[in-house]
Amino acid sequence: MSQPAMNKADFISSIVLTLFGIGIVVESLRLPRLENLNVNSYTVPGIVPGFLGLFLTIAGLAILVRSIRRGGWKLSLNKDGVRRWLGSAMVMRTAVTVVITMGYAILLFPNVPFWIATPIFIFVFVVATEAMKYGGLPSRMKLLTALVLAIIAGLVINYVFQDLFFVRLPGG
Amino acid sequence: MDGLISFANSVASILTSWSAVDVVWATLLGIIVGMLPGLTATLGVALLTTLTFKMEADQAILILVCMYVGAIYGGSRSAILLNIPGTPANAATALDGFPLARSGKAGSAMAIATTGSVFGGLIGMMALAVIAPVLAEFALSFGAFEFFWLAVFGVLISGQLTSLDDPIKGWIAGFLGLFIATIGQEGIYAVPRFSYGSTDLSGGIGLLPAMVGAFGLAEILTVMRHEAYEAVRAKSDSVWSGIRDAYKYKFTAIRSGLIGTLMGLIPGVGEDMGSWASYAAARQSSKNKEEFGKGSVEGLLAAESGNNAAVPGALIPVLTLAVPGSAPAAVLLAAMIIHGIRPGPLIMIESPGFVYSVVAMVFLATIAMGVLGLLLTRPLVMVLKVTRERLMPIIFVLCTVGAFAIASRTFDVWVMLFFGVFGFILRELKYPMAPLILGIVLGDILDKSLRRGLVLSDGELIQFFNRPISMVLWISALLFILLTMPSIRNLLGRLFKQKTEGGIQ
Numbered sequence: 051m052s053q054p055a056m057n058k059a060d061f062i063s064s065i066v067l068t069l070f071g072i073g074i075v076v077e078s079l080r081l082p083r084l085e086n087l088n089v090n091s092y093t094v095p096g097i098v099p100g101f102l103g104l105f106l107t108i109a110g111l112a113i114l115v116r117s118i119r120r121g122g123w124k125l126s127l128n129k130d131g132v133r134r135w136l137g138s139a140m141v142m143r144t145a146v147t148v149v150i151t152m153g154y155a156i157l158l159f160p161n162v163p164f165w166i167a168t169p170i171f172i173f174v175f176v177v178a179t180e181a182m183k184y185g186g187l188p189s190r191m192k193l194l195t196a197l198v199l200a201i202i203a204g205l206v207i208n209y210v211f212q213d214l215f216f217v218r219l220p221g222g
Numbered sequence: 223m224d225g226l227i228s229f230a231n232s233v234a235s236i237l238t239s240w241s242a243v244d245v246v247w248a249t250l251l252g253i254i255v256g257m258l259p260g261l262t263a264t265l266g267v268a269l270l271t272t273l274t275f276k277m278e279a280d281q282a283i284l285i286l287v288c289m290y291v292g293a294i295y296g297g298s299r300s301a302i303l304l305n306i307p308g309t310p311a312n313a314a315t316a317l318d319g320f321p322l323a324r325s326g327k328a329g330s331a332m333a334i335a336t337t338g339s340v341f342g343g344l345i346g347m348m349a350l351a352v353i354a355p356v357l358a359e360f361a362l363s364f365g366a367f368e369f370f371w372l373a374v375f376g377v378l379i380s381g382q383l384t385s386l387d388d389p390i391k392g393w394i395a396g397f398l399g400l401f402i403a404t405i406g407q408e409g410i411y412a413v414p415r416f417s418y419g420s421t422d423l424s425g426g427i428g429l430l431p432a433m434v435g436a437f438g439l440a441e442i443l444t445v446m447r448h449e450a451y452e453a454v455r456a457k458s459d460s461v462w463s464g465i466r467d468a469y470k471y472k473f474t475a476i477r478s479g480l481i482g483t484l485m486g487l488i489p490g491v492g493e494d495m496g497s498w499a500s501y502a503a504a505r506q507s508s509k510n511k512e513e514f515g516k517g518s519v520e521g522l523l524a525a526e527s528g529n530n531a532a533v534p535g536a537l538i539p540v541l542t543l544a545v546p547g548s549a550p551a552a553v554l555l556a557a558m559i560i561h562g563i564r565p566g567p568l569i570m571i572e573s574p575g576f577v578y579s580v581v582a583m584v585f586l587a588t589i590a591m592g593v594l595g596l597l598l599t600r601p602l603v604m605v606l607k608v609t610r611e612r613l614m615p616i617i618f619v620l621c622t623v624g625a626f627a628i629a630s631r632t633f634d635v636w637v638m639l640f641f642g643v644f645g646f647i648l649r650e651l652k653y654p655m656a657p658l659i660l661g662i663v664l665g666d667i668l669d670k671s672l673r674r675g676l677v678l679s680d681g682e683l684i685q686f687f688n689r690p691i692s693m694v695l696w697i698s699a700l701l702f703i704l705l706t707m708p709s710i711r712n713l714l715g716r717l718f719k720q721k722t723e724g725g726i727q
Contacts, residue, residue, distance in 0.1 A: 095410075144446060179614075
């Protein structure tokens with residue numbers, strides 16, 4: 051990331067961090083003080099997170115001030131720029147990876163038998179990322195090897211965890 | 223003498239049982255994990271922890287130590303052949319290793335890296351055997367005040383050294399880690415904090431799922447974000463000439479081993495800094511400074527001696543203080559606790575033999591690493607031909623199953639996913655991961671020590687500052703903060719300049 055882009059990223063992230071720090075302080079103050087148990091006031095549960103929240107707030111403000119001084123507040127967002135960024139190969143690769151991995155971990159892994167879910171995930175991941183790499187659907191040979199890899203990997207991982215290490219996998 | 227006997231017994235018992243086979247396969251697996259860009263030593267140790275938690279404690283820890291040693295070394299292969307450090311600890315290796323490979327000396331470069339790693343590992347191992355018992359005895363005098371400052375010092379120094387350009391981001395990462403550790407039931411009155419009625423959150427955030435996410439999924443996203451790498455097609459020469467070259471710089475290797483061990487000892491700093499600090503020291507004292515960065519044998523040797531020496535160095539605070547010296551050491555600490563071993567100041571009283579068993583494990587892993595590294599130079603290069611598009615989905619499946627396997631909870635998979643995406647965003651914003659993980663490990667110590675200290679002193683803060691060990695720790699932490707402030711550095715620079723000019727006049 052270039053320095054001007056980092057300044058902008060710091061500007062936004064420091065606002066989030068400062069608000070998060072304030073939130074921790076507020077929530078720490080709301081934690082029980084256990085007066086009914088007559089506990090020592092120095093040991094109340096909120097004391098440590100409260101201090102941590104205070105530090106994060108101060109540190110967030112320090113980065114915010116620094117990013118403003120460096121011109122990070124001039125976000126100068128425009129439709130074309132955002133569209134270009136969203137369409138860049140880097141962002142596309144990241145987005146595809148996030149969508150496929152989340153789909154597997156959130157939808158397939160807990161609900162579908164492991165030995166079915168895993169080969170599907172591996173095959174889809176390989177085909178989607180290789181399609182982006184080669185600018186089109188991979189050759190038949192590559193598709194076939196991806197399918198073989200997906201089936202073997204799924205079965206081997208299933209065997210290692212379920213039969214060798216006795217881990218009961220979810221999804222049936 | 224008792225220590226030496228314990229060490230010899232441990233070596234003999236490993237070599238005369240099936241554990242010897244574990245040493246070979248776990249070290250080889252470690253080398254492969256380290257070689258593959260996108261797989262770090264931390265992830266390797268974390269995934270193996272989930273696979274080995276039903277084994278006997280000694281066998282599981284042996285496998286994890288071998289994975290750790292092998293992975294830190296294995297990263298040198300991709301640094302030399304692809305100019306991509308296999309693990310962050312091999313970044314300095316690429317500076318001289320890749321130019322050597324490009325000039326047709328890939329075989330020599332791999333042999334120099336192997337020799338340096340063996341040298342460094344053995345020096346660190348000796349330091350582990352000598353320092354750990356002494357430090358454990360010294361740590362017996364630590365109370366709540368000292369442990370509080372140790373946690374603060376660890377997070378600050380780790381934040382500082384892993385984010386040299388912008389220390390404040392390192393400290394923020396560390397304090398975020400400390401905060402994450404406060405989620406769930408606290409350790410004194412069992413009051414749930416920040417769990418909002420969720421029974422899963424009341425149990426706290428597990429270190430292993432968090433680490434698998436921060437070092438697994440985050441790494442997958444980082445690798446997939448960038449362009450694919452191309453393997454080097456340079457001619458490879460004989461490995462034996464590399465060993466001869468390395469031997470010429472034996473004093474550099476010894477110095478780098480000592481520096482690496484010291485860096486490993488400092489909480490949360492670890493192998494990356496061990497490598498960089500050794501490299502910088504070698505460059506400073508070299509007669510051929512101009513060769514550094516262009517294929518210097520001395521530079522490559524220093525970087526690899528430094529990072530492998532940091533491995534046993536990082537185990538010293540794990541065993542004696544229950545404070546990890548690096549991110550993979552944090553997983554190892556968690557694994558020891560899972561297996562019922564209680565690292566900390568009492569280790570030399572409760573299980574004195576265990577420290578020497580770990581020394582023996584490091585010794586055998588280092589020897590296995592050297593032998594496998596030299597014998598399998600050419601076959602191991604084949605590993606680098608696996609494309610990321612085919613490797614990363616398998617790694618992600620292992621991350622998901624690994625996170626789930628620890629407690630058979632789907633919640634841990636969510637934790638892994640959260641830390642993966644959160645870790646990826648933090649990395650992109652240049653926040654280091656090591657202080658975050660150290661913060662999660664030290665959060666409980668800091669929480670309990672501060673509150674106990676306040677009770678013991680009846681709220682008198684002066685008692686946190688006036689005890690001798692506390693004093694050393696807080697003054698060091700304060701100096702570290704002050705020295706990073708540009709205004710203080712400028713002031714010191716002006717003062718020294720005036721003094722020098724005065725002296726010349």
